[in-house]
Amino acid sequence: MVELPCVPAYATDDLYAGRSASWAIFRSEWVLAAASVLLEMFRTRRVLCRYHPHLHDWIRSVGPPNICVNAAGPDTDAIATLRALLDLCDQLFDTEAFRQRLNARSIDRRDREGWIWTSLEVNDDGTRAKVAEDLLPFDLPYTADIIDARRYGPARGG
Secondary structure (H helix, E strand, O other): OOOOOOOOHHHHHHHHHOOHHHHHHHHHHHHHHHHHHHHHHHHHHOEEEOOOHHHHHHHHHHOHHHHOEEOOEEOHHHHHHHHHHHHHHHHOOOOHHHHHHHHHHOOOOOOHHHEEEEEEEEEOOEEEEEEOOOOOOOOOOEOHHHHHHHHHOOOOOO
């Protein structure tokens, strides 16, 4: 029999039996933890963790308004930030070429393909997360300083 890590004893039998309610509870806990890490990593380091697309879907299914709640009620800033980060995640590529490009940005960091420098832009249109590093040739929503820096670089094309 395989041991399940970090599973309360009362749920072990239900999980082995395949009862969906127990799996839904643990999936919800994983989603809440992943969403918390996504927000905290952005707030503290300005990076976006690259999760598997299914995890993004699970976070959306629980809903940012249900995740970003404190004692005073819904945290509108956190909700807008989480939504913006998830929207940016949807625009990132999950290809070998993209992972190689991320690794090329910092060869001394083995975990480099797991995150991207990001920034938030808040205006009348809402909150948007943008990539804060140059990842050419990939077409992504970049921050204004990255776009400006490209203008000073060598001319591209023929």
